[in-house]
């Protein structure tokens with residue numbers, strides 16, 4: 001091989017991203033970290049997804065997978081080399097064409113209230129915006145006297161409804177607010193004991209083509225073993241419950257390097273009843289822990305609570 005080939009600078013990796021501020025921010029963070037750790041240059045490639053252009057409510061679209069499929073299509077077409085997704089937006093059903101090469105260390109998994117006061121400071125009848133049945137159900141359990149309003153749109157749009165006075169407060173993921181530089185507007189962080197986050201909330205998934213071994217190997221430097229174990233358990237609960245992203249299912253796991261603790265809940269839409277269970281075990285058995293917990297929840301009526309299920 002000639003000297004010039006050996007010396008040639010490595011090809012710039014193309015990181016496909018949705019065009020939203022949150023997506024480009026988290027993609028840029030991953031790009032910068034990969035370059036810092038490996039020396040490989042990375043360029044962001046903006047991709048418009050159906051979920052970004054449609055005005056329909058997400059729950060009517062059959063899930064947040066709409067954000068994911070356009071990026072996967074670009075991967076398969078070879079237009080991009082890898083993509084960064086919010087893990088909680090990834091369908092639990094694996095896509096054999098791609099692999100999750102890395103799950104970086106998770107940001108704050110908690111849900112957050114944005115408004116003038118914390119939850120206890122809100123007045124009966126105050127309007128609180130959230131698009132998530134999981135959040136509404138758990139909020140109703142904490143404050144049945146508030147009015148919950150379905151909203152969608154990016155964080156800017158949602159927070160704008162508080163600023164304009166249309167809503168008194170909105171509930172969003174703390175991680176997203178942090179990535180947008182808006183953490184200062186949080187008036188309350190919900191402890192996971194009071195409000196179980198969505199499975200995978202606060203974590204990212206770095207995805208590339210299955211079989212792209214050199215890139216899978218390169219991206220693995222971004223992986224955090226404990227985060228991967230925790231979110232694997234959380235997502236397995238969701239998968240085993242056969243629930244989608246719009247189901248009122250919360251799950252949170254933490255792995256201290258020795259023990260994985262997992263709690264999950266299915267909450268009735270009106271917040272009055274729930275099936276909530278916890279388990280703990282070896283982090284290497286994350287998937288089994290999640291599956292067993294889901295089975296135990298189904299035995300206690302989780303399927304009925306979710307609606308039509310009769311397992």
Ligand SMILES: NCc1[nH]cc(CCC(=O)O)c1CC(=O)O
Pocket residue numbers: 064086087088089171172173174175176177200201202203204
């Ligand atoms: N479904 C939209 C979405 N996907 C990921 C996040 C936040 C960041 C994260 O959870 O990683 C959000 C916004 C929100 O729930 O407030």
